[in-house]
Amino acid sequence: xxxxxxxxxxxxxxxxxxxxxxxxxxxxxxxxxxxxxxxxxxxxxxxxxxxxxxxxxxxxxxxxxxxxxxxxxxxxxxxxxxxxxxxxxxxxxxxxxxxxxxxxxxxxxxxxxxxxxxxxxxxxxxxxxxxxxxxxxxxxxxxxxxxxxxxxxxxxxxxxxxxxxxxxxxxxxxxxxxxxxxxxxxxxxxxxxxx
Numbered sequence: 001x002x003x004x005x006x007x008x009x010x011x012x013x014x015x016x017x018x019x020x021x022x023x024x025x026x027x028x029x030x031x032x033x034x035x036x037x038x039x040x041x042x043x044x045x046x047x048x049x050x051x052x053x054x055x056x057x058x059x060x061x062x063x064x065x066x067x068x069x070x071x072x073x074x075x076x077x078x079x080x081x082x083x084x085x086x087x088x089x090x091x092x093x094x095x096x097x098x099x100x101x102x103x104x105x106x107x108x109x110x111x112x113x114x115x116x117x118x119x120x121x122x123x124x125x126x127x128x129x130x131x132x133x134x135x136x137x138x139x140x141x142x143x144x145x146x147x148x149x150x151x152x153x154x155x156x157x158x159x160x161x162x163x164x165x166x167x168x169x170x171x172x173x174x175x176x177x178x179x180x181x182x183x184x185x186x187x188x189x190x191x192x193x194x195x
Contacts, residue, residue: 003098004095004096004098005094005095005096005097005098005099005100005101006095006100006101006119006120006121006188006189007091007095007100007101007103007113007117007119007120007121008033008100008101008102008103008120008121008123008185009102009103009105009110009113009114009120009121009122009123009165010022010102010103010104010105010123010125011104011105011106011107011109011110011122011123011124011125011158011165012124012125012126012158012171013126013127013133013154013155013158013159014137014151014154014155015127015133015136015137015140015151015155016125016126016127016133016136016155016171017125017171017174017177018104018125019104020174021125021169021171021174021177021178021181022035022102022104024174024178025102025178025181025182025185026102028178028182029182029185030182030185030186030189031100031185031189032099032100033099033100033101033102033185034094034099034100034101034102035102035104036086036090036091036094036101036102036103036104037051037052037053037054037055037090038054038055038084038085038086038087038105039054039055039056039057039062039065039071039074039083039084039085039086039087040054040055040056040057040062040082040083040084040085041056041057041058041059041062041081041082041083042056042082043056044056055087055090059081059083062074062083062085065085065087066083066085069088070087070088070089071085071086071087071088072086072087072088072091072112072113072116072117073085073086073105073109073110073112073113074086074109075108075109086103086105086109086113091103091117100185106158107124107157107158107161107164110122110164110165111164121166121167121184121185121188122164122165122166122167123165123166123167123168123169123181123184124161124162124164124165124167124168124169125169125170125171125177126159126162126168126169126170126171127155127159127170127171127172128170128171128172130152130155130156130159132172133152133155134148134152137151137152167184169181169184
């Protein structure tokens, strides 16, 4: 009988470097990791491909799947009737094939998923400090002051939820954060999910 895969949940505030860490971990991991593709009702951006970057669904398609309990987590974001979610099939088909699956989701989505997958490996990427995160976000120069305040308030909320996660990795030095993440995977693979 083939061994079942494991689910990894990755969260952290916007601007902390989750995507960079995620991509390096997937490339360097000692085991194969499938990066789960989320579904969304927003329109594709230039260069985005359906089924690769996101599953782009109409609002009706998304709500039908939601009513059929086809998401392991989903939510409306920014109160603009734009939905994001993780399709159950996108997780289950890989786990049942023995592949580890990584979900990059926010803290609220993580709580939803852990209710359904209590043995998920939860990893929170934290900044060195809220001040360091603010400095990084401001250096981008892409946000209005109001958007920056909103983003920082959300970041503070998410950082305050980090104790919910089994592992916390500080992204102060990128290579150290990637190394620590890969070590968590090795440790979890070795333990087989046992406490």
